[in-house]
Amino acid sequence: GAVVSQHPSWVICKSGTSVKIECRSLDFQATTMFWYRQFPKQSLMLMATSNEGSKATYEQGVEKDKFLINHASLTLSTLTVTSAHPEDSSFYICSARKGTGGTDTQYFGPGTRLTVL
Amino acid sequence: GNSVTQMEGPVTLSEEAFLTINCTYTATGYPSLFWYVQYPGEGLQLLLKATKADDKGSNKGFEATYRKETTSFHLEKGSVQVSDSAVYFCALPMDTGRRALTFGSGTRLQVQP
Numbered sequence: 116g117a118v119v120s121q122h123p124s125w126v127i128c129k130s131g132t133s134v135k136i137e138c139r140s141l142d143f144q145a146t147t148m149f150w151y152r153q154f155p156k157q158s159l160m161l162m163a164t165s166n167e168g169s170k171a172t173y174e175q176g177v178e179k180d181k182f183l184i185n186h187a188s189l190t191l192s193t194l195t196v197t198s199a200h201p202e203d204s205s206f207y208i209c210s211a212r213k214g215t216g217g218t219d220t221q222y223f224g225p226g227t228r229l230t231v232l
Numbered sequence: 233g234n235s236v237t238q239m240e241g242p243v244t245l246s247e248e249a250f251l252t253i254n255c256t257y258t259a260t261g262y263p264s265l266f267w268y269v270q271y272p273g274e275g276l277q278l279l280l281k282a283t284k285a286d287d288k289g290s291n292k293g294f295e296a297t298y299r300k301e302t303t304s305f306h307l308e309k310g311s312v313q314v315s316d317s318a319v320y321f322c323a324l325p326m327d328t329g330r331r332a333l334t335f336g337s338g339t340r341l342q343v344q345p
Contacts, residue, residue: 220281
């Protein structure tokens with residue numbers, strides 16, 4: 116199997132607080148994980164690529180100081196939304212890449228719904 | 233970079249009807265192609281994939297054939313069920329050498345009993 120978990124599944128926080136979201140590959144090692152953001156009834160947009168043991172690579176327009184990513188082990192990546200504001204409310208989905216070859220597949224977590232009041 | 237275009241939804245069908253969701257892509261080379269499904273309130277699940285031209289991916293009665301001549305990867309199912317109601321995303325790697333995926337806009341399927 117290839118299972119990816121996320122925690123928490125949903126979180127409500129006050130504006131100005133920070134929220135940490137965990138992404139774990141449960142039965143495989145993932146040297147690369149990805150963080151996506153999905154707005155209601157829209158597609159997924161890549162935020163950043165998280166590589167184990169190195170700094171994340173952020174997509175254009177994504178504030179790296181606001182969305183802190185840490186990939187401390189081969190099975191865990193975390194996304195911290197710092198000083199969250201209502202416009203950060205969204206569905207955050209991580210994926211983990213299984214394999215190192217050219218035909219490897221990404222497996223997605225169940226997502227974390229963040230609501231900032 | 234690579235891109236993908238999906239037919240817009242929602243697609244509403246009666247149970248046991250035939251389903252086609254169109255997907256066309258623009259890509260450098262011949263990357264792997266994917267269909268993902270998202271049930272309400274959940275993350276994405278890999279439905280099927282094809283790794284080279286003329287490959288047919290299949291799973292749970294769904295099929296899609298990698299057609300390089302028409303740069304298409306249409307999703308089909310011969311007889312849909314109410315439980316197939318979900319949003320379907322066509323996807324491929326963002327660019328050569330990049331493993332992150334770029335997704336189509338998603339097609340919502342509603343199957344009525």
